[in-house]
Amino acid sequence: MPKAILLYIQAIDAMNRFIGRIAMYLIFALIGILLWSSASKVFMTPSLWTLETAQFVMVAYFVLGGPYSIQLESNVRMDLFYGDWSPTTKAWVDAFTVFFLVYYLGVLLYGGLVSMAYSLGYFGSEPFDFFLDLGWTFLTQGPTAAGEQLGFMERSPTAWRPVLWPIKAVLCAGVFLMILQALAEFFRDIGRLRGETA
Numbered sequence: 001m002p003k004a005i006l007l008y009i010q011a012i013d014a015m016n017r018f019i020g021r022i023a024m025y026l027i028f029a030l031i032g033i034l035l036w037s038s039a040s041k042v043f044m045t046p047s048l049w050t051l052e053t054a055q056f057v058m059v060a061y062f063v064l065g066g067p068y069s070i071q072l073e074s075n076v077r078m079d080l081f082y083g084d085w086s087p088t089t090k091a092w093v094d095a096f097t098v099f100f101l102v103y104y105l106g107v108l109l110y111g112g113l114v115s116m117a118y119s120l121g122y123f124g125s126e127p128f129d130f131f132l133d134l135g136w137t138f139l140t141q142g143p144t145a146a147g148e149q150l151g152f153m154e155r156s157p158t159a160w161r162p163v164l165w166p167i168k169a170v171l172c173a174g175v176f177l178m179i180l181q182a183l184a185e186f187f188r189d190i191g192r193l194r195g196e197t198a
Contacts, residue, residue, distance in 0.1 A: 001191045012184040013071055016177055020068020026061040030054055048160040056167045063174030067181035087192065095189040101182050109175045116168040121151020 037050035069075045082090065117127035124130065138146035155161045 001187070001194070001196050005187050009184045009187055012180045016067040016071055016181050019177065020065050020071070023061055023064035023068070026057050026064075030057045030061065033057060048158070049162075052156060052158060052160055052162060056162075056170075059167055060170050060174075063171055064177070066174060067177045070178065070181045070185060091189040091192040095186055095193065098182050098186045098189070102179055102186075105175055105179045105182065109172060109179065112168060112172040112175055116165055116172055119154035119163070119165040119168050121153055123151070 033050055033054045037047060037054070040047045040050070066075075082093070085093070113131070114127045117130050120130075120134075122130040134146055134149055137149055153163045153165065155163055
Protein backbone atom coordinates (compact mmCIF):
# COMPACT_ATOMS: atom_id res chain seq x y z
CA MET A 1 0.00 0.00 0.00
CA PRO A 2 1.40 3.45 -0.86
CA LYS A 3 2.91 5.37 2.04
CA ALA A 4 0.58 8.34 1.48
CA ILE A 5 -2.49 6.13 1.98
CA LEU A 6 -0.99 4.59 5.13
CA LEU A 7 -0.31 8.08 6.49
CA TYR A 8 -3.87 9.10 5.63
CA ILE A 9 -5.30 6.09 7.48
CA GLN A 10 -3.11 6.72 10.52
CA ALA A 11 -3.86 10.47 10.60
CA ILE A 12 -7.64 10.03 10.23
CA ASP A 13 -7.69 7.23 12.82
CA ALA A 14 -5.71 9.33 15.30
CA MET A 15 -7.85 12.44 14.75
CA ASN A 16 -11.17 10.60 15.03
CA ARG A 17 -9.94 8.61 18.04
CA PHE A 18 -9.02 11.87 19.80
CA ILE A 19 -12.32 13.59 18.94
CA GLY A 20 -14.36 10.47 19.73
CA ARG A 21 -12.71 9.99 23.12
CA ILE A 22 -13.58 13.59 24.02
CA ALA A 23 -17.11 13.33 22.59
CA MET A 24 -17.89 10.26 24.69
CA TYR A 25 -17.73 12.40 27.82
CA LEU A 26 -20.57 14.56 26.52
CA ILE A 27 -22.89 11.91 27.96
CA PHE A 28 -22.01 13.22 31.42
CA ALA A 29 -22.82 16.78 30.34
CA LEU A 30 -26.14 15.48 29.01
CA ILE A 31 -26.87 13.73 32.31
CA GLY A 32 -26.03 16.91 34.23
CA ILE A 33 -28.32 19.03 32.05
CA LEU A 34 -31.20 16.59 32.42
CA LEU A 35 -30.68 16.38 36.20
CA TRP A 36 -30.73 20.17 36.42
CA SER A 37 -33.87 20.22 34.30
CA SER A 38 -35.60 17.79 36.67
CA ALA A 39 -34.42 19.60 39.79
CA SER A 40 -35.45 23.02 38.49
CA LYS A 41 -38.94 21.73 37.69
CA VAL A 42 -39.35 20.34 41.21
CA PHE A 43 -37.72 22.99 43.38
CA MET A 44 -37.94 26.27 41.40
CA THR A 45 -39.03 27.80 38.12
CA PRO A 46 -38.22 25.45 35.23
CA SER A 47 -35.23 26.50 33.14
CA LEU A 48 -36.00 27.42 29.53
CA TRP A 49 -32.64 26.30 28.15
CA THR A 50 -32.39 22.71 29.38
CA LEU A 51 -34.41 20.79 26.77
CA GLU A 52 -32.75 22.36 23.73
CA THR A 53 -29.30 22.24 25.28
CA ALA A 54 -29.80 18.53 25.97
CA GLN A 55 -30.81 18.04 22.33
CA PHE A 56 -27.74 19.95 21.10
CA VAL A 57 -25.40 17.96 23.34
CA MET A 58 -26.99 14.70 22.18
CA VAL A 59 -26.46 15.67 18.52
CA ALA A 60 -22.81 16.51 19.21
CA TYR A 61 -22.34 13.24 21.14
CA PHE A 62 -23.85 11.17 18.36
CA VAL A 63 -22.31 12.91 15.34
CA LEU A 64 -18.80 13.44 16.71
CA GLY A 65 -18.69 9.91 18.12
CA GLY A 66 -19.85 8.32 14.86
CA PRO A 67 -16.45 8.23 13.10
CA TYR A 68 -14.84 6.68 16.19
CA SER A 69 -17.62 4.09 16.26
CA ILE A 70 -16.89 3.19 12.63
CA GLN A 71 -13.20 2.92 13.48
CA LEU A 72 -13.91 0.51 16.34
CA GLU A 73 -16.31 -1.47 14.11
CA SER A 74 -19.02 -0.99 16.72
CA ASN A 75 -21.51 0.58 14.34
CA VAL A 76 -24.80 -1.22 13.82
CA ARG A 77 -24.77 -3.81 11.02
CA MET A 78 -27.37 -6.11 9.58
CA ASP A 79 -25.62 -9.23 10.84
CA LEU A 80 -27.89 -11.87 9.35
CA PHE A 81 -25.13 -13.19 7.09
CA TYR A 82 -22.16 -10.88 7.72
CA GLY A 83 -20.99 -12.52 10.95
CA ASP A 84 -20.45 -15.91 9.26
CA TRP A 85 -18.41 -14.56 6.35
CA SER A 86 -14.64 -14.86 6.07
CA PRO A 87 -12.52 -11.73 6.59
CA THR A 88 -11.88 -11.58 2.83
CA THR A 89 -15.59 -11.68 1.97
CA LYS A 90 -16.28 -9.02 4.60
CA ALA A 91 -13.55 -6.83 3.09
CA TRP A 92 -15.05 -7.25 -0.42
CA VAL A 93 -18.55 -6.36 0.77
CA ASP A 94 -17.33 -3.45 2.91
CA ALA A 95 -15.18 -2.07 0.08
CA PHE A 96 -18.24 -2.11 -2.19
CA THR A 97 -20.89 -0.84 0.21
CA VAL A 98 -18.75 2.04 1.49
CA PHE A 99 -19.62 3.91 -1.72
CA PHE A 100 -23.29 3.93 -0.69
CA LEU A 101 -22.30 5.26 2.73
CA VAL A 102 -20.08 8.00 1.26
CA TYR A 103 -22.84 9.01 -1.18
CA TYR A 104 -25.39 9.23 1.64
CA LEU A 105 -22.98 11.19 3.83
CA GLY A 106 -22.16 13.51 0.92
CA VAL A 107 -25.84 14.32 0.43
CA LEU A 108 -26.19 14.82 4.19
CA LEU A 109 -23.16 17.14 4.25
CA TYR A 110 -24.48 19.19 1.34
CA GLY A 111 -27.84 19.57 3.07
CA GLY A 112 -26.10 20.50 6.31
CA LEU A 113 -24.02 23.18 4.58
CA VAL A 114 -27.11 24.63 2.87
CA SER A 115 -28.91 24.67 6.21
CA MET A 116 -25.94 26.27 7.97
CA ALA A 117 -25.72 28.99 5.30
CA TYR A 118 -29.41 29.66 5.84
CA SER A 119 -28.89 29.86 9.60
CA LEU A 120 -26.21 32.52 8.99
CA GLY A 121 -28.65 34.65 7.05
CA TYR A 122 -27.86 33.57 3.47
CA PHE A 123 -31.02 33.01 1.43
CA GLY A 124 -29.46 32.52 -2.02
CA SER A 125 -28.93 29.34 -4.02
CA GLU A 126 -25.09 29.13 -3.90
CA PRO A 127 -24.07 28.29 -0.32
CA PHE A 128 -20.52 27.35 -1.30
CA ASP A 129 -19.95 30.79 -2.83
CA PHE A 130 -21.31 32.30 0.38
CA PHE A 131 -18.85 30.34 2.54
CA LEU A 132 -15.92 31.10 0.21
CA ASP A 133 -16.75 34.82 0.26
CA LEU A 134 -17.20 34.75 4.02
CA GLY A 135 -13.86 32.98 4.54
CA TRP A 136 -12.02 35.26 2.14
CA THR A 137 -13.45 38.36 3.80
CA PHE A 138 -12.47 36.99 7.22
CA LEU A 139 -8.88 36.34 6.06
CA THR A 140 -8.38 39.61 4.19
CA GLN A 141 -10.47 42.14 6.11
CA GLY A 142 -10.94 40.59 9.54
CA PRO A 143 -13.80 39.31 11.65
CA THR A 144 -15.72 42.60 11.75
CA ALA A 145 -16.03 42.74 7.95
CA ALA A 146 -16.98 39.06 7.83
CA GLY A 147 -19.64 39.68 10.47
CA GLU A 148 -21.15 42.40 8.30
CA GLN A 149 -21.70 39.84 5.52
CA LEU A 150 -23.93 37.77 7.76
CA GLY A 151 -27.65 38.28 7.56
CA PHE A 152 -30.46 37.66 10.01
CA MET A 153 -29.41 34.71 12.19
CA GLU A 154 -31.82 31.80 12.36
CA ARG A 155 -33.06 31.13 15.86
CA SER A 156 -35.01 28.34 17.43
CA PRO A 157 -38.76 29.10 17.63
CA THR A 158 -38.85 28.37 21.38
CA ALA A 159 -38.96 30.72 24.35
CA TRP A 160 -35.17 30.48 24.82
CA ARG A 161 -34.45 31.24 21.12
CA PRO A 162 -30.80 30.20 20.74
CA VAL A 163 -29.04 30.76 17.41
CA LEU A 164 -28.84 27.50 15.45
CA TRP A 165 -25.65 27.86 13.41
CA PRO A 166 -23.30 26.40 16.07
CA ILE A 167 -25.08 23.05 16.24
CA LYS A 168 -25.40 22.98 12.45
CA ALA A 169 -21.63 23.57 12.22
CA VAL A 170 -21.05 20.65 14.61
CA LEU A 171 -23.32 18.47 12.47
CA CYS A 172 -21.41 19.38 9.29
CA ALA A 173 -18.04 18.77 10.97
CA GLY A 174 -19.17 15.38 12.27
CA VAL A 175 -20.49 14.25 8.89
CA PHE A 176 -17.26 15.40 7.20
CA LEU A 177 -15.21 13.43 9.75
CA MET A 178 -17.41 10.41 9.08
CA ILE A 179 -16.70 10.67 5.33
CA LEU A 180 -12.96 10.80 6.05
CA GLN A 181 -13.24 7.74 8.31
CA ALA A 182 -15.31 5.83 5.75
CA LEU A 183 -12.60 6.46 3.14
CA ALA A 184 -9.94 5.29 5.60
CA GLU A 185 -11.94 2.09 6.12
CA PHE A 186 -12.18 1.66 2.35
CA PHE A 187 -8.40 1.88 2.01
CA ARG A 188 -8.02 -0.51 4.94
CA ASP A 189 -10.35 -3.02 3.23
CA ILE A 190 -8.37 -2.74 -0.01
CA GLY A 191 -5.24 -3.46 2.02
CA ARG A 192 -6.88 -6.55 3.54
CA LEU A 193 -7.83 -7.80 0.10
CA ARG A 194 -4.22 -7.37 -1.01
CA GLY A 195 -2.95 -9.19 2.07
CA GLU A 196 -1.56 -6.04 3.69
CA THR A 197 -2.43 -4.53 7.04
CA ALA A 198 -2.85 -0.84 7.71
